[in-house]
Amino acid sequence: MQNMSHAATKYSPLYFLASLGMGGLSVTFFMYLFFWVPHPGQxxxxxxxxxPVLTGGTLLQQAMVLIAWAGIAFFAFHNIKLLIFNLRKYAxxxxxxxxxxxxxxxxxxxxxxxxxxxxxTVNVGFxxxxxxxxGLWSIVEYMFPAAIVAFLAIGYIALRQLGHFIASRLHSGGFNCSANNSFAQMLPAFALSMIxxxxxxxxxxxxxxxxSGISLVLSTFFITAAVLLALVVLVMxxxxxxxxxxxxxxAPTLMVVIPIMTVIGIALLRQGHGLHVNFDSHTTDADTMMTLTRLLSVQVLFGLFGLAVMSRVGYLARFVTGRETSAGSYALVCPGVALSVMTQFWLNKGLVAAGxxxxxxxxxxxxxxxxxxFQIAMIxxxxxxxxxxxxxxPQGAVAAA
Known part of the structure; x- marks a missing residue:
């Protein structure tokens, strides 16, 4: 009998979060290169x-590059591997x-x-x-339209799934409001913000x-939709x-606001840079620092809130270190990864840039x-x-499942 895992025998779409977490960890290692290696010209x-840093830098710099490369490659591999697993099991x-x-x-x-x-995974591929x-940067302008098409295709899937879910409830009801005692319905907002x-x-x-202009318009649409949906879910x-x-x-969904804030923060930084370079719109470094500080403040507040509740209900003792299993446990990876990435941006694009x-x-x-x-803790x-x-x-456990 083929060896089977709990995820395979008790499959839930929430196991896509396992692939997501691996991709997020790959991004955390890219932060080493992004902020610690000079990259003039792009x-x-x-x-x-x-x-040049790997071949001519100090021993410490060379070690940093090797760790970054190893981390990016290792977690990207598992990101793709788990995505394929999930696509098969979801079908x-x-x-x-x-x-x-x-x-x-x-x-x-x-x-x-x-x-x-x-x-x-598209982000990880990039x-x-x-x-x-x-030599990739020499053809990057040809890749951007392809990336936009790819994200639009994913956006179509997300909007279609979300539209079907909402339309079905509005047509025939059936949504159990009393059982909506978490932020689980925030997942669609997270998906839209990632797109x-x-x-x-x-x-x-x-x-x-x-x-650049098409990118600004389309990204604004999805970020706006994510914010509106997140606010509705927060209230309800x-x-x-x-x-x-x-x-x-x-209970881990109580901290899903944390990765949403990181994703939105990066999107705003990207849009701001594009507006500055291509449309002569200027934002000061102090403005950027304050924007990132506000977003980080929201993250810290929701992090404290989520940890306090999980401690009270004993979530970690039951589903992480204990014997019980829940696919939703992978939602715990996203906040830690998001805080690691946001701290890097807050430090470098906020505190350092503002002096x-x-x-x-x-x-x-x-x-x-x-x-x-945060990165090590999530690993x-x-x-x-x-x-x-x-x-x-064990085969007996698989047969019982």
């Missing part, structure tokens, strides 16, 4: 920027007898985890190209005004949580250590979750 580091799940009941329940919105993971493909940040990339990096979820308490298994912290000073490395700390968490969810089960 807004992101490419192979030609990194290679089987859609043909199963229980799919219709799932689709008609509150959990039906979980299908938006698929376009969320797809959008992340990072792989920048990092490992020599929006991908669409914003050409706005920042393209020197073709038409490409508070009352059932106060009346019935938090759904313990969905508050000197680059590579003691204070700089102290704050960078916080970002790396440990991913390893723990992978052991629980993707380790092959």
């Amino acid at each position: 807004p992101v580091p490419v192979f030609e920027d990194v290679w 089987e799940f859609k043909r199963s007898e229980g799919f219709e009941a799932f689709a008609q329940s509150n959990a039906g919105s979980q299908v938006l985890a698929m376009p969320l993971a797809l959008a992340m 990072i792989l190209g920048l990092t490992f493909v020599p 929006g940040v991908g669409l914003a990339a050409p706005a920042a990096m393209s020197t073709t005004i038409v490409t 979820s508070i009352r059932p949580m106060l009346e019935h308490g938090v759904n313990v298994e969905a 508050l912290v000197a680059k590579f000073s003691v204070a700089y490395w102290a704050i960078s250590a916080v970002a790396v700390g 440990v968490l991913v390893w723990m979750l992978a052991t629980k969810h993707f380790r092959p089960l």
Whole structure:
């Protein structure tokens, strides 16, 4: 009998978050190159920027590049591997007898985890190209339209899934408001924001005004939709949580606002850069610092809120270190990854750019250590979750499942 894992035998679309988390960790290693390697001439580091550091830099710089390359490649591989696993299992799940009941329940919105993971993988693919493909920047203007088309295709899937979920509830009802005692319905907003940040990339990096302008318009649409949807879910979820308490298994969703804020923050930075370079619109470094500080403040508040609730209901002891399993546990990876990335942006694009912290000073490395700390913690968490969810089960356990 083929070895099967818990994720394979008890599949849920939320396992797309496993692929998402791997992609996010790949991004955290790209932050090393993005902020610690000079890249004059283009807004992101490419192979030609990194290679001289690897071959002619100090031993510490060479070690940093090797760690970054290894981290990017390792987690990108698992991002793609888990995406393929999920696409196969999701196709089987859609043909199963229980799919219709799932689709008609509150959990039906979980299908938006698929376009969320797809959008992340497209971003990861771009990072792989920048990092490992020599000469890529010379043809990058031809890649931007293709990237826009790819993200629009994913956006179509997301809007179609979301439209079907909402239209079905508005037509025949069936949404259990009392069971909406978490932020689980925030997942579609997360998916739309991930598509929006991908669409914003050409706005920042393209020197073709038409490409940049199209990117600005389309990314604004998806980011606006994500914000509106997140606000609606935030309001409609508070009352059932106060009346019935938090759904313990969905407790990690209380921190889903954290990755949404990071994604929106990066999208705003990309749009701002594109407006500055291509449309002569200017934002001061102090403005950027304050925008990032506000977003980080929201993240810290929701992080404290989520951790306090999870501690009270004993979530970690049950579903992470304990014997119980829940696909929703992978939602814990996203906030930690998002805080790591946002801390890097807040430090470099905010504090350093505004002149508050000197680059590579003691204070700089102290704050960078916080970002790396979140990164390491999430790597440990991913390893723990992978052991629980993707380790092959004994044949007897598979037969029982």
